[in-house]
Amino acid sequence: MGQTKLNIFFSFLFFFLLFPFHTFSSLPTLQILGLQEAQYRVVTEIQRQTIGLALQGKDVLGAAKTGSGKTLAFIVPALELLYRQQWTSADGLGVLIISPTRELAYQTFKVLRKVGKNHEFSAGLIIGGKDLKEESERIHHINMLICTPGRLLQHMDETSYFYASDLQMLILDEADRILDMGFADTMNAIIENLPKKRQTLLFSATQTKSVKDLARLSLKDPEYVWVHEKAKFSTPATLDQNYVVCELQQKVNMLYSFLRTHLKKKSIVFFASCKEVQYLFRVFCKLQPGLPVLALHGKQQQMKRMEVYTCFVRKKAAVLFATDIAARGLDFPAVNWVIQFDCPEDANTYIHRVGRTARYKEGGEALLVLLPSEEKGMVEQLAQRKVPISEIKINPEKLTDIQKRMQAFLAQDQELKEKAQRCFVSYLRSVYLMKNKEVFDVFKLPLAEYALSLGLAMAPRVRFLQRVQKQLYVNEAANGTDHLEETEQNENTLTLVNEETVEKCGTSFSGETSVNKTKEKQRRKETEECSASSGSAEESGESEDESKELSGEEEKEIHVPNRLPNSDSMQFFEDDDDDDEDDTEGLDLLTVKQRDVFGVAAKDNPAPVSLVQQWPPVQKSNLAQGDEEEDASGINLDKAKEILREEDKFDKEEYRKKVKEKHRVICFSCNSLFVASQAEEETVAFLAHSGSEEEFDPSTLPDPDKYKDSDAEQDSESEDSYSELEEKTGRKRRSYNNSVTAEEMPLKRRKQFSQEEDPCLPLDTGLSLAEDEELVLHLLNSHN
Ligand SMILES: Nc1ncnc2c1ncn2[C@@H]1O[C@H](COP(=O)(O)OP(=O)(O)OP(=O)(O)O)[C@@H](O)[C@H]1O
Numbered sequence: 001m002g003q004t005k006l007n008i009f010f011s012f013l014f015f016f017l018l019f020p021f022h023t024f025s026s027l028p029t030l031q032i033l034g035l036q037e038a039q040y041r042v043v044t045e046i047q048r049q050t051i052g053l054a055l056q057g058k059d060v061l062g063a064a065k066t067g068s069g070k071t072l073a074f075i076v077p078a079l080e081l082l083y084r085q086q087w088t089s090a091d092g093l094g095v096l097i098i099s100p101t102r103e104l105a106y107q108t109f110k111v112l113r114k115v116g117k118n119h120e121f122s123a124g125l126i127i128g129g130k131d132l133k134e135e136s137e138r139i140h141h142i143n144m145l146i147c148t149p150g151r152l153l154q155h156m157d158e159t160s161y162f163y164a165s166d167l168q169m170l171i172l173d174e175a176d177r178i179l180d181m182g183f184a185d186t187m188n189a190i191i192e193n194l195p196k197k198r199q200t201l202l203f204s205a206t207q208t209k210s211v212k213d214l215a216r217l218s219l220k221d222p223e224y225v226w227v228h229e230k231a232k233f234s235t236p237a238t239l240d241q242n243y244v245v246c247e248l249q250q251k252v253n254m255l256y257s258f259l260r261t262h263l264k265k266k267s268i269v270f271f272a273s274c275k276e277v278q279y280l281f282r283v284f285c286k287l288q289p290g291l292p293v294l295a296l297h298g299k300q301q302q303m304k305r306m307e308v309y310t311c312f313v314r315k316k317a318a319v320l321f322a323t324d325i326a327a328r329g330l331d332f333p334a335v336n337w338v339i340q341f342d343c344p345e346d347a348n349t350y351i352h353r354v355g356r357t358a359r360y361k362e363g364g365e366a367l368l369v370l371l372p373s374e375e376k377g378m379v380e381q382l383a384q385r386k387v388p389i390s391e392i393k394i395n396p397e398k399l400t401d402i403q404k405r406m407q408a409f410l411a412q413d414q415e416l417k418e419k420a421q422r423c424f425v426s427y428l429r430s431v432y433l434m435k436n437k438e439v440f441d442v443f444k445l446p447l448a449e450y451a452l453s454l455g456l457a458m459a460p461r462v463r464f465l466q467r468v469q470k471q472l473y474v475n476e477a478a479n480g481t482d483h484l485e486e487t488e489q490n491e492n493t494l495t496l497v498n499e500e501t502v503e504k505c506g507t508s509f510s511g512e513t514s515v516n517k518t519k520e521k522q523r524r525k526e527t528e529e530c531s532a533s534s535g536s537a538e539e540s541g542e543s544e545d546e547s548k549e550l551s552g553e554e555e556k557e558i559h560v561p562n563r564l565p566n567s568d569s570m571q572f573f574e575d576d577d578d579d580d581e582d583d584t585e586g587l588d589l590l591t592v593k594q595r596d597v598f599g600v601a602a603k604d605n606p607a608p609v610s611l612v613q614q615w616p617p618v619q620k621s622n623l624a625q626g627d628e629e630e631d632a633s634g635i636n637l638d639k640a641k642e643i644l645r646e647e648d649k650f651d652k653e654e655y656r657k658k659v660k661e662k663h664r665v666i667c668f669s670c671n672s673l674f675v676a677s678q679a680e681e682e683t684v685a686f687l688a689h690s691g692s693e694e695e696f697d698p699s700t701l702p703d704p705d706k707y708k709d710s711d712a713e714q715d716s717e718s719e720d721s722y723s724e725l726e727e728k729t730g731r732k733r734r735s736y737n738n739s740v741t742a743e744e745m746p747l748k749r750r751k752q753f754s755q756e757e758d759p760c761l762p763l764d765t766g767l768s769l770a771e772d773e774e775l776v777l778h779l780l781n782s783h784n
Pocket of ligand 1: 359
């Protein structure tokens with residue numbers, strides 16, 4: 001055996017010294033087959049420059065633009081290394097790949113299974129969530145492990161069987177992101193546990209100082225391969241990049257108008273916070289823009305995230321609303337547009353976000369939406385990072401105003417209104433937390449107008465901002481500076497609403513006045529698909545902490561006198577029928593763009609002001625509060641009655657929520673069993689036995705954190721019907737084909753169900769008899 005290994009090693013050495021690495025067909029191994037079947041033939045530049053070096057046993061720090069093929073640049077040498085050493089399962093862990101996010105780890109696992117299908121090694125995906133003990137029992141069989149840092153360190157600390165002492169190769173993918181996410185200490189601890197004599201490869205599209213520090217720590221005499229170091233631009237040449245300057249209160253209209261004119265495209269829209277994604281996803285589903293809408297964010301259960309991920313991969317035309325969890329490394333095929341609805345934290349984040357399009361020789365377009373206050377700082381940063389971006393203007397005539405429709409939705413749906421309020425607060429918080437204060441200034445934001453643009457009649461009070469302002473005020477008073485006046489003014493923008501500006505905002509755009517029925521029907525059909533595909537997750541309520549946060553942040557709303565345009569004002573605006581369906585209509589936007597005649601500015605687009613209705617209907621707390629605030633003497637009987645009526649409504653709502661909560665608890669007990677059984681599923685694959693890609697069910701990926709504390713997802717699950725639950729369970733069962741313990745799992749699950757769900761046991765709901773009856777009726781209805 002030793003002699004064979006030596007022979008293989010020398011033949012490789014000879015081969016790579018003689019031939020530079022240009023095509024995969026020069027690989028003298030089984031890998032060629034896997035690569036060819038996966039349609040990989042010609043190497044990319046980063047692959048050409050790094051695979052040869054890695055095969056010579058060198059440490060490599062590789063950087064190249066997004067979508068340039070870095071994944072294969074480390075998977076190919078990893079497989080080759082184990083192959084030429086004739087690695088077997090008895091040899092234990094040979095290759096360790098660390099990824100910053102679960103999605104990216106899963107994606108890498110998929111590529112490994114595809115390319116390495118002719119090899120005999122076992123590969124494992126460890127991204128947290130499973131029972132540590134069970135994982136521990138399997139982990140020592142794994143030859144190639146793909147993992148996220150936290151869980152890996154836990155195994156290193158707690159799993160006695162886990163040996164990394166023979167590790168041959170360590171790979172750090174998106175190394176800067178690993179560090180950005182606060183894993184620096186974890187990484188140091190992991191590296192300390194690894195043998196010194198090993199090969200290390202480190203890859204990222206952006207190089208930061210911290211990556212260089214990590215490289216100094218973990219790499220030995222590395223070869224630096226920075227493929228595009230001298231390139232004129234740091235983003236792909238096939239990517240067309242533009243930005244628009246847009247007032248905060250017009251951004252939602254702009255997004256809707258954009259989607260309506262790009263119905264046949266696949267787009268990703270990046271937002272600053274989960275709650276923005278949650279709210280706008282729900283609203284856009286209701287608005288039925290005419291293409292499927294999906295949402296991906298960190299508050300979803302891992303299973304849901306994977307479902308959405310797979311669904312978006314398969315879609316030809318769709319829009320994905322996402323947070324930055326989708327910004328790194330994810331390889332969605334054929335994405336036409338990346339829209340950055342909220343300004344990215346910095347140029348690096350910008351580069352990774354736009355990198356979701358224009359991948360591997362494909363074209364793509366990117367649109368960055370900037371507030372006037374963000375423009376200067378961000379554009380300068382991008383120029384410094386060699387990002388070629390130009391300004392375009394929005395054509396106000398092509399904008400559709402959806403504010404009234406959103407207001408109507410919120411008037412009918414209290415839950416949606418709460419989501420809107422959370423969206424409002426969380427956006428402000430995200431801006432406040434941004435480090436670069438030259439770009440992000442929360443005190444410059446037009447809060448009342450922004451609230452209106454989300455469909456809210458009142459700007460929720462944002463306590464953290466008020467605290468900050470107070471603090472500023474105190475500090476400045478102490479310093480005796482002249483800024484008191486300014487601060488006072490700012491405070492006014494936070495707490496009071498300038499009627500004039502609201503007027504302007506409320507009448508800047510009109511709603512659609514008529515909608516062609518056939519087109520509307522078509523739109524509905526297409527959007528229904530979106531609800532079916534991702535609605536279940538999003539239909540969920542918020543997690544407890546969110547609700548608390550809301551009550552904390554928004555216990556009091558500021559009344560915003562809303563003014564809506566009268567019908568006269570509507571004629572100034574375009575009926576969105578005109579640009580329905582036909583994607584070529586989008587050209588109008590594009591040609592307009594080329595002619596540089598976009599341009600949205602409320603100031604430039606005055607509309608007649610007319611107050612036609614008060615919206616939305618009064619709310620319990622506001623009336624009562626308003627009453628308190630007015631500090632009027634005597635009792636206003638009419639008002640008191642009104643308040644009582646509202647309170648009654650409120651109490652009913654509370655009761656409904658209580659029943660719903662009980663329902664959720666019961667369903668959750670079923671779901672946790674289901675989820676727990678999912679968590680037991682195998683994420684280990686013997687590469688040689690890997691079937692088609694489809695055989696691996698992404699929904700098997702566990703997520704312990706979420707099902708411990710995410711009410712949102714529990715809710716979403718609770719809305720699934722029982723039959724759907726069964727169907728899912730069946731689906732999982734089929735997916736055991738690849739797993740090591742294929743037979744065990746269903747048995748285990750059945751056992752759990754039978755133990756924990758004895759239908760004969762009375763269920764103590766903690767409610768009164770009447771409440772119980774109502775609950776049963778509710779359950780029966782939802783079951784039907
Ligand atoms: N040699 C090749 N031939 C054909 N396609 C390739 C080749 N290498 C990579 N690709 C394809 O290019 C796309 C981008 O590859 P990959 O995801 O590895 O890029 P990346 O550089 O890691 O991007 P990011 O920086 O965004 O993570 C993938 O769809 C992949 O299948």
